[in-house]
Amino acid sequence: QSVLTQPPSVSGAPGQRVTISCTGSSSNIGANYDLHWYQHLPGTAPKLLIYGNSNRPSGVPDRFSGSKSGTSASLAITGLQAEDEGDYYCQSYDSNLSGSVFGGGTKLTVL
Amino acid sequence: QVQLQESGPGLVKPSQTLSLTCTVSGDSISSGSYYWSWIRQPAGKGLEWIGRIYTSGSTNYNPSLKSRVTISVDTSQNQFSLKLRSVTAADTAVYYCAREQWGSWYLDYWGQGTLVTVSS
Numbered sequence: 001q002s003v004l005t006q007p008p009s010v011s012g013a014p015g016q017r018v019t020i021s022c023t024g025s026s027s028n029i030g031a032n033y034d035l036h037w038y039q040h041l042p043g044t045a046p047k048l049l050i051y052g053n054s055n056r057p058s059g060v061p062d063r064f065s066g067s068k069s070g071t072s073a074s075l076a077i078t079g080l081q082a083e084d085e086g087d088y089y090c091q092s093y094d095s096n097l098s099g100s101v102f103g104g105g106t107k108l109t110v111l
Numbered sequence: 112q113v114q115l116q117e118s119g120p121g122l123v124k125p126s127q128t129l130s131l132t133c134t135v136s137g138d139s140i141s142s143g144s145y146y147w148s149w150i151r152q153p154a155g156k157g158l159e160w161i162g163r164i165y166t167s168g169s170t171n172y173n174p175s176l177k178s179r180v181t182i183s184v185d186t187s188q189n190q191f192s193l194k195l196r197s198v199t200a201a202d203t204a205v206y207y208c209a210r211e212q213w214g215s216w217y218l219d220y221w222g223q224g225t226l227v228t229v230s231s
Contacts, residue, residue: 034215038218
């Protein structure tokens, strides 16, 4: 049972838009700690996709965007491409645990 | 370009201690703006944050692992290390080291990961 809750899977056709939700609580997202997103493709290290709720590191396409409200956050991917297929994780700080926490991960399938 | 590289045994016997080292290049562990972290991923499961260390030696650990984990830093070698005691098969995972931004707590650079199998 992860501290941050994500849907196990989402899917979409090439070119479509998908969103992945991340739900936390008053000790993490709701406490105004930043929320971050990672893309994890098979056989590679996780890659920082969104940091500080909505900021993209250099080199990340603007097809990826993040938002946060209350105790939840979302990752949106527009113009879905086959290369986007993989696992996506949200991450934040939790004051009860005094450390970082991850969501359980969401597997994105491009149909 | 910041790079991190994990090293250590790929096979550990049950009840023994798992020991891994992360060597950092392209940045100094002593630079002060970052923590240095360990994360793991058991096969078929999600990412689990293990803990972090600051250049001063200050540490934070995942409460679920705290009784068995020690993270240390060697600034002279620009390395930090993980020790996990009394391992079982449940500790079999890919272990990653990463750089964690102080204050915002995102992990911006990751090592490639190393598979550690716990088996007799």
